[in-house]
Amino acid sequence: xxxxxxTTLSLLLFALTTYFPLAFSNEQLADINGNPIxxxxxxxxxxxxxxxxxxxxxxxxxxxxxxxxxVLQDYSEVNNGLELKFHNPGDxxxxxxxxxKPLAGIEFVEKPECAESSKWVVVxxxxxxRPYVGIGGIEDNKGKRIMNGSFKIVKHDFGYKIVFCPRFTxxxxxxxxxxxxxxxxxxxxxxxxxxxxxxVFVIPRRSVA
Numbered sequence: 001x002x003x004x005x006x007t008t009l010s011l012l013l014f015a016l017t018t019y020f021p022l023a024f025s026n027e028q029l030a031d032i033n034g035n036p037i038x039x040x041x042x043x044x045x046x047x048x049x050x051x052x053x054x055x056x057x058x059x060x061x062x063x064x065x066x067x068x069x070x071v072l073q074d075y076s077e078v079n080n081g082l083e084l085k086f087h088n089p090g091d092x093x094x095x096x097x098x099x100x101k102p103l104a105g106i107e108f109v110e111k112p113e114c115a116e117s118s119k120w121v122v123v124x125x126x127x128x129x130r131p132y133v134g135i136g137g138i139e140d141n142k143g144k145r146i147m148n149g150s151f152k153i154v155k156h157d158f159g160y161k162i163v164f165c166p167r168f169t170x171x172x173x174x175x176x177x178x179x180x181x182x183x184x185x186x187x188x189x190x191x192x193x194x195x196x197x198x199x200v201f202v203i204p205r206r207s208v209a
Contacts, residue, residue: 029097029153029160031201038095039088042109044080044202047073048159054187056081056202059112059135062185063127067114069140071133072186073197080202083109087119102150102165108135116140122147122164122191133178133189151178161196162189 029037037043047053058081059068074081086097087105097103111118116137123134124145131147138146149166152175165175179192189197 026098026100027155029099029201031203033203035203037086037097037201037203039086039097040095041203042083042085044082044204045084045199046080046202047077048157048198048200051077053077055079057084057189058082059108060186062188063125067136067140068112069115069134069136070185071120071135071189073180073189075187083204085109097153099153099155099160102152104150106151106162120151122149122166128183128188130181131191132181156196156198159198159200161198164191 031037031043044056046056055074055076056079058072058074058079060070060072061068062070062072084106086103087107089104106120108118112135115135116139118135120133120135121137121141122131123141124131124147125143134141147164147166148168149164152163152165153160154163162178163175164178165173176191176193177196178189179195180197181188181190
């Protein structure tokens with residue numbers, strides 16, 4: 001191979017790794033058995049360590065709400081919780097879920113009849129010390145504030161973590177880990193800066209919808 005060709009290839013590789021690092025860091029999202037997760041896949045979100053870390057995710061009533069709008073983690077490790085899926089934006093070309101990319105949304109497969117939507121949102125409530133994960137729209141969360149932003153899944157230790165990136169932050173691009181907070185109403189998923197909830201995905205044995 002001519003020296004000029006070697007130089008050209010070297011420069012191209014340098015440019016790709018320097019200016020497009022995500023192309024090499026993103027990876028296909030998979031469950032605990034290595035099965036790929038698509039928009040059509042239903043799954044449970046579980047802690048990466050079985051036992052005292054608790055079980056799967058569910059919905060519950062908190063504060064003065066009479067509708068189960070708050071995302072909670074079940075305290076029992078034998079409870080898988082409720083099934084979830086990734087929100088399909090409707091204009092995808094490849095049915096591929098990868099890490100480190102903003103998601104169109106995360107939602108529960110079954111929607112409570114009293115809720116406008118089962119899609120995850122981050123809620124700010126003056127009666128709670130930090131923003132937490134809930135579901136529904138503005139009408140469902142009257143008296144509270146819904147933060148604009150997007151979730152993404154990031155590889156973390158032996159599993160993954162969920163990250164929320166608000167649309168407007170100072171400095172720009174600031175994201176927060178999703179952690180857990182215990183109170184009288186249960187174990188909520190909340191925004192945190194230093195204590196992420198490490199998770200894995202578990203696909204039910206039956207066929208996906």
